[in-house]
Amino acid sequence: MSTSVTDAFRCRAARTPDAVALSAEPGSVNVTVTYAELDRWSDALAGELVEAGVRTGDRVAVCLERSPQLVVALLGVLKAGAAYVPIDPEDPESRVSMMLADAQVTVVVGQFFAGFTTLKVPPCPARSTVDGLPEVAPEDLAYLMFTSGSTGKPKSVMIEHRNITNLVTEPNYLDISQDDRFLLLAPVAFDAATFEIWGALLNGACLVLAPPGVMQAEELGDLLRRNEISILFLTAALFHRQIDVDVDAFKGLHTVISGGDVLSLPHVRALREAVPELQIVNAYGPTEATTYATCHRIGAGEVLAGALPIGAALQNVEIVIVDEEGNPVPAGTRGELWVGGAQVARGYWNRADLTAEKFVRGSWNGERYYRTGDEARKRADGVVEFLGRMDDQFKLRGFRIEPGEVENALTEHPQVRNAAVGLRTHPSGDRRLVAWVVKSGEELDKRALKAHMRANMPEHMVPAGFVVVDALPITGNGKTDRKALPEPDWNSKSLYI
Known part of the structure; x- marks a missing residue:
């Protein structure tokens, strides 16, 4: 009740x-x-x-x-x-x-x-x-x-x-x-x-x-220890940064929840190795579904490969994957993620048009759902895998590209700590896929990185250029600020391999 x-x-x-x-x-x-x-x-x-x-x-x-x-x-x-x-x-x-x-x-x-x-x-x-x-x-x-x-x-x-x-x-x-x-x-x-x-x-x-x-990452560890914090939420960008700067900050917590963007598997592995007793939770949810709609508790022995699932629905929440006509699809099929149940918002304030567009009734049951605009699929065991924003996807030479998939592959390389990708227009007029990467150490072998990408991604998802940055820009809400990524220097040989 x-x-x-x-x-x-x-x-x-x-x-x-x-x-x-x-x-x-x-x-x-x-x-x-x-x-x-x-x-x-x-x-x-x-x-x-x-x-x-x-x-x-x-x-x-x-x-x-x-x-x-x-x-x-x-x-x-x-x-x-x-x-x-x-x-x-x-x-x-x-x-x-x-x-x-x-x-x-x-x-x-x-x-x-x-x-x-x-x-x-x-x-x-x-x-x-x-x-x-x-x-x-x-x-x-x-x-x-x-x-x-x-x-x-x-x-x-x-x-x-x-x-x-x-x-x-x-x-x-x-x-x-x-x-x-x-x-x-x-x-x-x-x-x-x-x-x-x-x-x-x-x-x-x-x-x-x-x-x-x-709060800077160097300060957060002291604050957590001094105040004996046991439960902590960090956006994905802050989660990654904290692990890079002071992974020991997580000792003493019993649970850390992270979300707001795709979690990097190398960071999750590093945290699990440093603080094995810590419960790590990958959370997913739009504001319209009251913070979280799904969560995935990462198991101590869980194999971390591919992409981390966003998990199962919260209590009294329903997750449905639908096709372009708004009909539920079978397990394993890609589609749009709809959220129903107890946490769906009333709608948008004074925006009846947008509310009607985004908050809809299921044709199969008459229940109310929020259309997230996110692409996902549900496994046979009910666990949901996030496949990216449908409106973040872009097309390059006719191919649809999901940036999160490319970024996940980049961070799987041992010399890459963080990464972001996007399309930029070359002076010649053609659009090219560019990667902004943060090194995990002193060296970054771009040839090896490109070979790694070619071994794991189709050619149209292999970045044409790599820009090394000290850190990915972060918005005030702790998410990667894609708009603030620097423009590539197209004349620099270091951009290419």
Whole structure:
């Protein structure tokens, strides 16, 4: 039976009022907030929001750095019956203005924006003085999240309370106890924060807040050790970088979850060898399916070859692979991945046209599904293999190329740590496949790399040129920034082999 985030949290606070809910490190003094204090504190903010005119279904923007006040704000907005719209304080003012206008927010908590009522998070009261807060239903809107890299007309996803509670209640992809310590590392406007925050707080665990801003790989290990973190999520790009810089950072964790892009098998092998007792989980899911839709727990003795599967559906989630007509295909057949069940979003805010296009009914059962636009196939055992974005695929000389397949083959070479590929136009006018590679050591034998690719890929999937970079550029959400890859120097002999 589904429940609201607020009811689930209140149950936890009543059960373990003195347990630590939040832990942060402002300066050298550690700050802790118990479940009872977080309950009172968020009640106080919810009361102020209601007094300011916020009603059930309203949208309230939250623009705060990572801090206890940020979590209080999110929970307070939900308790007021409203939906939060997370805003990254580092976002450009023009983008923030666009999001506030599009979401039709009534109030902003945190940073001041002209034209909007702004509330600050009040101090935590010594005792509870608030009553008369609205009832919150599982079907009520919990947040609006703008999809990363939105261009043109804004697009935000509507997530309901029941979507969140299903994600973190008795999960089949993770073992959570009250003794666990999660790290809040993701930007609040990135949906990995949904898992980090509510995965901790709706299970009675402790949420440790990383300092505001971007954290370097060299610093993360110290933070994890100092705070005895047991459960960690990292995007694929950050996961790879952390293994390269300080693989020992993962010692002490019992589970690391990674997703957002294809995981490199050499990195997974390196981590499994360095920390064999660690549970590594490969997660997959679009924002429209509330963070994760499938997860694959990598077995201690699992053979790591080819590509890592994205696993099986989460609890109360359904995964269907369909053909171009939207009909389910047999196991082993490629098709588009559709997500159904308890974590499918309500749709896109104020975009009825796009909602109708992407959120559809199955012709065979009438159930509602989100069309991911991802290509996948389901094995006979039900495990799903991700084959890439259908809209990321490109054609070269009439051949369809999936970049993830080429990148996976590149990272299988022992001298390549990371790789990205894309099409670039040569001065002669023809389009060529280019690879950007990060070396795993001092040397990179490009001839050997090209021979490796020819031995494993058809000729049209062998890069024509190789650009060596120190690191792949990463977006603010921790994904490879393909748009920021440098243009090849077509006159350089080192590009070719």
